[in-house]
Amino acid sequence: MMNTVTDRRAVARQRTPLNRSQIAGFWGAWAGWTLDGMDSFIYALVLTPALTELLPRSGFAATPSNVGLAGSILFALFLVGWGLSFIWGPLADRFGRTKVLAATIFTFAIFTGLAATSTNVWQLGIYRFIAGVGIGGEWALAGTYVAEAWPEDRRKMGAGYLQTGYYAGFFLAAALNYTVGVHFGWRAMFLTGAVPVVVAILILLRVKEPEKWQKADAKTVRAKPLREILGPAYRRRTWVACILLTIAIIGLWAGAVYEPSAVIQLATRAGMSKGDSIRTASLATGLLSIGTILGCLALPPLAERIGRKMTLAVYFVGMAVSIAASFGWAFYLPNGLAPFIAWLFVLGFFGGNFALFSLWLPEQFETRVRATAFAFCTSFGRFVGAGVNFLLGAAVLHMQTLGVPVALTALVFVLGLFVIPFAPETRGETLPQ
Structure with missing residues (x-):
């Protein structure tokens, strides 16, 4: 037993060291993904006050139902922008990972800042749409970069580390809302x-292209990656990944979009003032973010132990249970604020399922098509998610309640359990060249 423990420690010490470019590249990708998450969640946090001000200027009454409907429509436009971010994948396969990654960050940053100048809901919708195009591309390119740039014996944990950035961004947005927003x-x-x-x-200025991409010859880089990932060799895994990512994205409505509004409603129902309700929503978001970061870090070792497919199944079950328990049960309790926030931590942990896609998708595609495949699969899910969001917004308006419609999204994770067996198992395989 002692020899086994010693051997494991020796292997851990022998991990390939990271060079300066790999370290700088990771922190650049992580920071971009963190600020991406912050940007995405800022909208959820400021949804109510922004629309309360802008709807009357646009000719609509700022009633709770109108705020909810307008918020759903604007978020759907944001998701359509996310979906159109597919354009970044072929560009990255053609021109390189770091240049296009920087372009995605620049796009979402500029148009998020411009959203502050909005004088009506139409302007806000346009700015959020274009910001969505930039935000949507960042994950595909950051995930592709880390998978290709990091050594084989470190890239799997690198995927988990990378994914924590998005939810660190949630935490950062909550902290800013607690201070700046209030x-x-x-x-x-x-x-x-x-x-x-x-x-x-x-x-x-500081990050070099991954060697795997640099070694691809000019003819390969100029191939038609979209045609290839939809061709006979990749068709099945492409569409299965699209479906699984769509399911994961639909889970964002519980863990990101509607969570602050639900907490504010529960806090108001508990007798808190407007300011205290906003602060409570910020604290709840911070707790959810901590849970998700822990879920991201726990996922790579679990995926190495029990496999990619079984790990995703565990996380999907956790999402189904926590969404149903938080929005379907705790939200309707007479004193539901505390149990709802407690379930948010669990929801956050299993929301770390996105880390698996950062680890798993690059393993399913070769270098010449990897960024395109990653971008296509995520974009497909966002387009479908935009349609689902319209339906969800209509359901909230029709039922005059937030909890039940969001709780019903738990069903898609149950559906996902029947799709997972059709995906390839890549545990133990090296990243394909």
């Missing part, structure tokens, strides 16, 4: 989203 309003929150421009510049 005192200076929603416009100041959007202005903070322009900060990632600095990260984009640093990535362009």
Whole structure:
């Protein structure tokens, strides 16, 4: 037994060291993904105050139902922008990972900052749509970069580390809302989203392209990656990945979009003031973010032990149970604020399922098509998610309640359990060249 423990420690010490470019590239990708998450969640946090101000200026009454419907429509537009972010994948396969990664960060940062200047809901919708195009591309390119740039014996944990950035961004957004948002309003929150421009510049100046991409010859790089991932060799795994990612994205409505609104409603019902309700929502978001970060870190070792497919099944079951318990049960309790927030931590942990895709998708595709495949699968899920969001917004408006419609999204994770067996198991395999 002692020899086994000693051997494991020796293997851990013998991990391939990271060079300066790999370290700088990871932190650039992580920072971009963190600020991406911050940008995405800023909208959820400021949704109510922003629309309360902008709807009357656009000719609509700022009633709770109108705020909910307009919020769903604007988020659907944001998801359509996410879906159109597919354009970044072929560009990255053709021109390189770091240049295009910097372009995605620059795009979402500039248009998030411009959202602070909105004078009506139409302007806000346009700015969020274009910001979505940038935000949607960042994950595919950051995940592809880390998978290709890091050594084989470290890239799997690198995927888990990378994914923590998005939820660290949630935590950062919650902290800003607790301080900046409460005192200076929603416009100041959007202005903070322009900060990632600095990260984009640093990535362009300091980070080298991964060797795997550099070694691809010019003929291969100029191939038609979209045609290839939809061809006979990759068709099945492409569509299975699209379905699984769609299911994971639909889970964002419970863990990101509607969570702050639900907490504010519960806090108000408990007799808290408007300011205290917003602070409570920020604290709840911070707790959810901590849970998700822990879920991301726990996922790679679990995926190495029991496999990619079984790990995703465990996380999907956790998502189904926690969504149903939080929005379907705790939300309707007479004193439901505390149990709802407690379930948010569990929901956050299993929301770390996205880390598996950062680890798993690059293992399923070769270098010449990897960024395109990653971007296509994530974009497909976002387009479907936009349609689902319209249905969810209509359900909230029709039922005049938030809990039940969101709780019903737990059913898609049950459906996902029947799709997972059709995906390839890549545990123990090296990243294909």
